[in-house]
Amino acid sequence: MTTTDDAPLLSRLRLTGYAAAQLLLGIVALVVFVMSVTGAVLMVVWVGALLLVVSIPLTRVIADAHRRMAADVLGLEVPRPYRPVPQHAVHALTAVARDPMTWRDLAWCVWACTFGWVVALICVLELVAVVTWPLWWWTLTPKMRARSQIDLWFLATSRTEKLEQRVQVLTETRADAVDTAAAELRRLERDLHDGPQARLVALSMSLGLAEQQLADDPTAARPLIADARSTTTAAIGDLRSVVRGIHPPVLADRGLSGAVQALALDMALPVEVVSDLDGRPPAPVESALYFAVAECLANIGKHARATSARIVLSHDGERLRAHVSDDGVGGADPGRGTGMLGVRRRLATFDGTMSVSSPPGGPTDVVLEVPCDLSLPRTTPSSGPG
Ligand SMILES: Nc1ncnc2c1ncn2[C@@H]1O[C@H](COP(=O)(O)OP(=O)(O)OP(=O)(O)O)[C@@H](O)[C@H]1O
Numbered sequence: 001m002t003t004t005d006d007a008p009l010l011s012r013l014r015l016t017g018y019a020a021a022q023l024l025l026g027i028v029a030l031v032v033f034v035m036s037v038t039g040a041v042l043m044v045v046w047v048g049a050l051l052l053v054v055s056i057p058l059t060r061v062i063a064d065a066h067r068r069m070a071a072d073v074l075g076l077e078v079p080r081p082y083r084p085v086p087q088h089a090v091h092a093l094t095a096v097a098r099d100p101m102t103w104r105d106l107a108w109c110v111w112a113c114t115f116g117w118v119v120a121l122i123c124v125l126e127l128v129a130v131v132t133w134p135l136w137w138w139t140l141t142p143k144m145r146a147r148s149q150i151d152l153w154f155l156a157t158s159r160t161e162k163l164e165q166r167v168q169v170l171t172e173t174r175a176d177a178v179d180t181a182a183a184e185l186r187r188l189e190r191d192l193h194d195g196p197q198a199r200l201v202a203l204s205m206s207l208g209l210a211e212q213q214l215a216d217d218p219t220a221a222r223p224l225i226a227d228a229r230s231t232t233t234a235a236i237g238d239l240r241s242v243v244r245g246i247h248p249p250v251l252a253d254r255g256l257s258g259a260v261q262a263l264a265l266d267m268a269l270p271v272e273v274v275s276d277l278d279g280r281p282p283a284p285v286e287s288a289l290y291f292a293v294a295e296c297l298a299n300i301g302k303h304a305r306a307t308s309a310r311i312v313l314s315h316d317g318e319r320l321r322a323h324v325s326d327d328g329v330g331g332a333d334p335g336r337g338t339g340m341l342g343v344r345r346r347l348a349t350f351d352g353t354m355s356v357s358s359p360p361g362g363p364t365d366v367v368l369e370v371p372c373d374l375s376l377p378r379t380t381p382s383s384g385p386g
């Protein structure tokens, strides 16, 4: 609800309340500004860092309060625009210093404790003196709206900045997608080279020898032909597993829920699968999510020492979600291997995310999410297995 929805008097009293809060916070803004500048100057000695550790979070708190007030006055949604802060103290300080919003917050402090403060003061004073009530009544709303707009000019990310951030994300995920595709091609090349190609070479040699033997000693050719036959069967098996790695037939035939069910059945521990999907995501998303769940299950088998696991597949109208959990020992850390990082990268290509919660002692929860629509369920059966 915005201030304009209220009764006129109530709405004005609320705006004046905001102005009074801005008066108080304007003084805090002055203090944190002085602390931040002093802290930055004294960074050469450790006292500087101590000042910044206090002043920067405090600046963010008062800036957030002004974002909320401005959002209410203008009837807008203003998201919190800060970049995530890493846990490690030194990394956190660098990340905060690199965040443009930190510097805009500081510039805003100057506005909030000078001209902005004067605007708020006028709004409050006009209510205190009876003679200025008409002025208060007629000019309060435009003044507070103007002040809020200027606040947001400092405190909210502009459209251009949002687009710049988006371009940055797209550039990174595109590079990852190209790398992933190249790695997949190399894997396929290696699989074909080591498997079917080697077997076909052996097959060709067996058949060549059998051909020579056939004229002189047909009985001696028999075992060679039998050999060739079993090599053919093995080559077909190899080809099948290569094909399965590209797009598992079970995924094409039974969709994500069925394919995940098949993965669960292959596990040594009981894995419950719950799915409320009533349609199919686009094939590349389906495939990415399938391999992501497969990696999570492989990790449970390898690392978790769990007694049971559970997979919940759902779609909330905007995002397809797979929640994989186990009751094992916990301690999953994407930084320690290549599997989970690969999953994260693969999902990022579709603007998807992977979040991991795995405290020591367990349990482990991995949530994989990809924004996408579901198509209507298929009514005709797919073509038979290839
Ligand atoms: N479900 C789990 N329970 C406990 N630990 C886990 C779990 N999943 C992952 N881990 C831990 O997180 C680490 C990272 O997992 P990741 O899949 O990235 O690598 P990996 O499985 O060790 O190797 P690979 O690159 O072959 O997948 C693992 O080494 C393991 O220690």
Ligand SMILES: [Mg+2]
Binding pocket: 295, 298, 299, 337, 338, 339, 340
């Ligand atoms: Mg792994």
